[in-house]
Amino acid sequence: MDTRTSYLGIRLEHPFIAGASPLGYHVDAIKRLEDAGSAAVVLHSLFEEQITQLESGRVAHMSVYDREFEDALAAYPGQYEYPLGPDEYAEHVYRVKRAVSIPIIGSLNGRTAESWLKFALIIEQAGADALELNMYDVCTEVSAPGAAIESRLVSVVRELKRLLKIPLAVKLSPFFTAFANVAYQLDAAGADGLVLFNRFYQPDIDIKTMSVVSQTELSTSAELLLRLRWIAILHGRVRPSLALTGGVATVEDGIKGLLAGADVIQMVSALLRHGAGHIATMRRGLEGWMSEQGLSTLLEARGRVSLRKTNDPASFERAHYIRTLHNTVIGG
Numbered sequence: 001m002d003t004r005t006s007y008l009g010i011r012l013e014h015p016f017i018a019g020a021s022p023l024g025y026h027v028d029a030i031k032r033l034e035d036a037g038s039a040a041v042v043l044h045s046l047f048e049e050q051i052t053q054l055e056s057g058r059v060a061h062m063s064v065y066d067r068e069f070e071d072a073l074a075a076y077p078g079q080y081e082y083p084l085g086p087d088e089y090a091e092h093v094y095r096v097k098r099a100v101s102i103p104i105i106g107s108l109n110g111r112t113a114e115s116w117l118k119f120a121l122i123i124e125q126a127g128a129d130a131l132e133l134n135m136y137d138v139c140t141e142v143s144a145p146g147a148a149i150e151s152r153l154v155s156v157v158r159e160l161k162r163l164l165k166i167p168l169a170v171k172l173s174p175f176f177t178a179f180a181n182v183a184y185q186l187d188a189a190g191a192d193g194l195v196l197f198n199r200f201y202q203p204d205i206d207i208k209t210m211s212v213v214s215q216t217e218l219s220t221s222a223e224l225l226l227r228l229r230w231i232a233i234l235h236g237r238v239r240p241s242l243a244l245t246g247g248v249a250t251v252e253d254g255i256k257g258l259l260a261g262a263d264v265i266q267m268v269s270a271l272l273r274h275g276a277g278h279i280a281t282m283r284r285g286l287e288g289w290m291s292e293q294g295l296s297t298l299l300e301a302r303g304r305v306s307l308r309k310t311n312d313p314a315s316f317e318r319a320h321y322i323r324t325l326h327n328t329v330i331g332g
């Protein structure tokens with residue numbers, strides 16, 4: 001059974017990899033992922049705020065010594081609350097690379113096109129096989145037009161492509177006016193991979209204390225469908241590899257991602273719930289399904305349920321929308 005795939009130009013034995021998470025904090029945990037069969041590992045992120053605080057004593061342009069910003073800064077973790085400082089992160093990449101033989105993808109997480117980006121080079125020099133850039137930004141600026149936000153994202157990608165020799169993947173939010181065009185612009189800017197999608201951690205409100213409650217919940221398969229839709233729309237229509245992240249809990253979820261056209265499936269919540277061994281379950285499940293379907297290579301399945309062969313994807317989407325409304329049975 002040939003389950004091989006290629007992601008960011010890197011050949012992998014199969015498509016299941018560990019996504020960015022605390023599973024990347026320790027060399028031992030990464031070794032366990034390798035032993036359990038993870039085809040590659042994305043490390044947890046190094047954050048822009050950590051880098052700027054170390055280099056200039058500023059977080060989001062606010063000085064940590066300025067009392068005026070005390071409240072705003074209190075919401076950020078202190079420098080010592082991150083598992084690794086910026087220099088330690090590079091050292092960690094170096095040590096991980098010496099300990100395992102699977103590809104290791106570093107992760108940078110930020111929102112501006114500023115000097116912190118040079119850390120990408122340090123991660124490359126430490127030996128990372130690729131870099132994942134997560135521009136996680138909830139733009140609250142009422143006067144900022146969508147085009148300006150897209151343009152900032154594209155310029156960061158262009159700048160990183162100018163700096164780096166290793167491949168660059170971009171982890172994205174689905175909340176753009178025209179997501180397909182954002183993918184197209186990132187393709188033109190040289191991105192080697194698109195990672196769909198960031199989960200937006202949505203704070204709730206506690207009505208007793210009348211305050212915001214931050215919550216982190218692991219995902220469920222319910223989050224998969226948005227990812228399937230956009231992978232299916234983009235498969236074969238943009239050059240960068242496509243990684244699916246978000247909502248892959250079961251073997252069936254993973255197979256759906258591949259049928260939609262994903263080159264790799266990143267997993268976090270399922271691994272935190274079931275342990276690293278879940279990767280082997282995913283691979284065995286994929287092989288079992290391929291055998292039932294009479295498929296000898298993954299290539300025969302990938303993108304089989306994408307919109308690649310549809311002449312007019314927009315009308316396909318619209319037709320399904322109308323059909324769904326018509327088929328909805330209203331209860332008495």
Ligand SMILES: Cc1cc2nc3c(=O)[nH]c(=O)nc-3n(C[C@H](O)[C@H](O)[C@H](O)COP(=O)(O)O)c2cc1C
Nearest residue numbers: 019020021022044045134219245246247267268269
């Ligand atoms: C505890 C935890 C920590 C995470 N840390 C990071 C991170 O450092 N950088 C990042 O880009 N994504 C991070 N993520 C997001 C995951 O990489 C992934 O995109 C998200 O959890 C959706 O995938 P899943 O449904 O398989 O969990 C984290 C997720 C969790 C649950």
